[in-house]
Structure formats: structure tokens, C-alpha cells
Amino acid sequence: MIEILPSSTTSQISSKLAQAHAERGEASQGRVLTLLVSTSERELENVLATAIQASQEHPSRVIAIVTDRTEAPDMTTLPAVAVGTVAPLDAEIRLGSDGGAGEVIVLRPAESLLRHLDTLVLPLLVPDAPVVAWWSSSTPASPSTSLLGSMTRSRITDAQMTADPMATFLTLREHHTVEETDLAWTRLTVWRGLLAALVDEPPHTEIQSVTVRGNSHSLSVDLLGAWLAWALKVPVSFEVDEHVSAVRGVVFHRTDGDSVIERPSDASSDLFITKPGQMKQTISVPHRTLGDCMTEELRRLDPDEIYNAVLTEGWDMISHDHWTTQR
Template identity: 40%
Template sequence: MKIDLTETTSSKINQALVSARRAIGTPAIGMVLTLVIVTDEENAYDALKSAGDASREHPSRIIAVIKRVSRSPRSRRDARLDAEVRVGSDAGTGETVVLRLHGELVNHAQSVVLPLLLPDAPVVVWWPEDAPADPAKDPLGALAQRRITDAYSAEHPGEELAVRADSYTPGDTDLAWTRITPWRSMLAASLDQQSAQVVSATVEGESENPSCELLAMWLADRLKVPVERTVSAGPGLTAVRMETKNGVIVLDRPDGSLATLSMQGQPDRAVALKRRDTAELLAEELRRLDPDNTYAATVKFGVAKLAGQARPKPAEPAADAAPAAAKKTAAKKAASK
């Protein structure tokens, strides 16, 4: 069931939610949290679809905040709120409210969202792209117990990780970190089978992939060994090699789906390590609402501490340097004659 509301208020939206639930015969609220999505029109469909799929595991009230930037000065002064209420099969297992904020209201999104939060339930805010530099200090982020960003959507993911480290507040997390959960689990399990100490490691993956950096930083932080970050054609994270005193442990995934685990003295094993979609990543993050101390320690380790990082190229000589040198040599020859 869908209800469109134009030039509305938070109070009318709440009334529409109650009326819609009664109309479909489900007046009771069985949702466990409120998920606030801060996005734009371009990415709203994909974000809402992922959130709807994740709500099958975590029934929730999904509030999508879409800020419509006005072009003319007059439009920017006029504050208007349009909304779309979805309940029943149109909203997964919970209910969805799509808010479109116009004019001055864009700068006061928290005042619109606050009355729509479920009472006595956790709040999670997710920025699929264009996350603020400090999510905890953002007006919407301040309402939440958990704040989810995605460094992969940034123009410079490596620099984005540094921003996340500088502004980290307990409750922050990033989907680039969530993507490597199966890798971390598999590598930890392989080390449980090896009593030998790890002396070094190498993480191989695409160039602008923050998950590769996070995995390398996690290994360096936990194992206290040098970790080299190398670049491959992908897709995504392709291989991890850990040198131990008993031989090398290799987890290789060249196709983005099936990996091979190789260990000294054991036959190679096939491991399912497919690249997961956003709905699966979001569902995993919604399973825990407490601070992730391991993520905090990893992101604060710093990309610059990894070996094999790109170094700035030396400055090239100026275009007129060679002619100037030739003129200087010619002048010396003329003076000696």
C-alpha cells in the first residue's frame, strides 16, 4: 500500500502510517529498529531496495531522507516536505517513509525525522554515498546508536579511510570493513590450524579498493608483522599470502567467487568467498548495534604504515632546463676560445 503526501508534516505522516497499518489489517508494530537512509534521487532506488531486502532479517521502519537542492534563490527560501508512505508488500517486512526535503528544510532534516523514529528502538543511520566527515556530529548521525558509511563510494577511498580514522566515534562502521568479514574469518581459521608464527603477509587486490587496505591493516595490527599491499586487476580482493616459519598460507580468489586455501602439508581446499551485495552487508551490520572495537583499531592503524604503497614520483625537470644547460655549455666554450 502506498500513500503520497504533498506539502505535508511529520504529524500527518505518522497519521498516514497508522491508517495504512489498519487498512491492511496489521495495526501492531513488530519492528526492531529505525533505519534512516540519507541519499539522493540518483541512488535512492538502489538504497531502498537493499534496505528492504535487509528488513526481511531485521523488520524495521525505513526512513529515506532525500534532499532536493533548489536552483533558484526563491525556491531555496521556500521550505516544503513531500512524503511517500509504503506499508505491507511495498515495504518489505516493515514500513517505509520516503521524505523529500525542499528549500530551507534541507538544513533541518533532523527536525523532520525525529518525530518519525520508533519509540524505545535503536536508530541506525546509513549514508550510501557522500557521508559527512564526522558522522557522529552530523545532525542526523547524532540521533543514532550506529552510523554506517561506505568508503568505496568516495572519489579517493584511501583518503576516506584517513577521514574515518580521524573522526571515529564508538558506533561508527563502514561497509568496506563489512565486505572482508568472510576473509577475516577464513584467515583466522587457517591460523588456528598452524602453530607456526607469521613473519610477514601480502594482501593483493584492486587499486582503489578500501577493503584491501582494511584487511592489510587488520593483519598488521593483529599479527604485529610487516604487511605489503600489492595491486592486481581484481575483481576486488584477490589474494592473501602469509609467510610462516612452517611455510606459506595462501587464500587466492581470482574470479570473485570461489577461493582456494593452500597450506603447507595439507591438500588445497575450495572455499566459497563470493562478493556479497549491499543488502547482505547491511543485514550483517544490523545484527550488532554495539561499538566495533576491532574496526576502530584497524582503521586507526593507518594506510601509510603498509608496505608497497604508491610513492610520489620525483619532480620532472622543467621544460626549459635542457636548453638552458646547452646555452650554458656553449657560453663556456665561447669564453675559452
């Protein structure tokens, strides 16, 4: 069910949502968190599909704020909104199959309201539930001090999806707090698990250095290299492969030969593992979706100490020259 609320106020949205819950015999107190999403009109439906997928495990109230509304309604016909000024706010409420295991509120504030997002969103939060913010593309320089981020327990960015991923990521790193993470790191969860298992398997011969293979403009490649440098305390170099979109593979250079784990192409769901003196192994590892990554992040709202260490220590242990020289 989708209910359109043109020229609305937060009070009207709350009343309509309460009425809909009463008619359906539901209670908003069953929501485990509120997910605030800053997005664009073009990305809205894909972002909501991701949030709804994640809500199957984490029943949530999703509040999506469309930040690029450009229409200019007739101001004389619009009511005063919650922030006390006459400004337009269009909204939608989505429930049932359109709202996942929770509900979705879509806000389309005019530009004047974008300067008061905290006041706009506050009445719509689920009481006594943690609040998480997700910026699906463009991100503030300092999420923790932004209007949305300042009211949240956890903040999720996706620097890879911005116009200049590395510049965005470096700015985020400069203002990083332990409550923040980036999906470029989350996309590495399976890789990190497989690499940790490979290191732990006998024979435990010394790892002298590591080579990471992947796209020269993937933040995940750099973060994987930074994690390996931090965890193993060995030199890490990069081998550029522009035929893949992110990580292609990792080579552990050991005293008795190379141990290699790699995916032959983006189209393949298989990974090949090669170790000295052993037959090549093949394991099936499907690509992670954006929904998989968001579900993981909503499952863990506590600070990620490993990610924090990679940013503060590991990032400076590797060279990022491949990012600029291959441009």
C-alpha cells in the same frame, strides 16, 4: 502499496501512516529499529531494495531522505511544515511488498529543510527503538555531530562509494567514534573468518610476514592489511592486481613455506587454499551483497572494538603508498 504525499508535513505523514497501519491491522511498535538513510534520487531504489532485504531479519521503519531534490515548487501554494517555515516537502509511504517487513517513508525535502533534518525526522521515529543512520554515498565529515547522526545509536558509512574514497575515509577516521563503522570493513567479514581459521590450523609454524593481493584503490584491501598487521604483529605488504575490484588473496609467509588463500577473479565464487605439503583445497564462498552487509550491521548495533583498534592502531602499521603510486 505506495502512497504519494505531495506538499506534505510530518504530522500528515504520521497520520497517514497510522491510518494505513489501522487498516492493515499492524502496529508500528513491532519495529525493532528506525533506519535513517541519506541518499540521492539516482540511488534511491537500489538503497531501498537493500534496506528492505535487511528488514526481513530486522523489521524496521526505513526513513530515506533524498538530499538532492532540485525542483522549486510554487511556495505560495504549500502549507507550513513542522519546522515552522514555509517550505516544500514531498513524501511517500511504502507498505506491504513495497515496504519489506516494516515500512518505508521517503522524504524529498527542499534545500531549506535540509538544514533542519533532525527536526524533520524526529516525529517519524519509532518510539523506544534504536536509531541507525546510513549514508549510502556522500558522507558528512563527522557523522556523530551531523544532524542525522546526532540522534542515532549506530552510524554506517560507505566511503568506497564516494567520489574520493581514501580522502573520505581519512576524514572519517579523523572524526571516528566507536559507534561508527564503514561497509568497506563489513565486506571483509568472510575473509577475516577464513584467514583466522587458516592461522589456527596446524602446523602452527611462525608467520614471518604477510602479503595482501588486491585492487590498489579498494579500502577493503587496506583495512584487511591493517587488521592483519594489528592482529599478527608482522610486516604486511601489498601486491597490486587491478583485474579484481577488491581483495584477491592473502599470502602468509611461514618458516616452512607459504600458505595462500585467493579468489582467481571477481567472476569466481570459489576460493583456493594452498598450504605447504598439502593438496590445493577449493571452497565455495559467494560474493557478499550490499544487503548481506547491511543485515550484518543491523544485527550488531554495539561498538565494533576490533574495527576501532584497526583504525586507531593497525592503520598506521602499514604503508598506503600503493594507493597513490598506482594511480
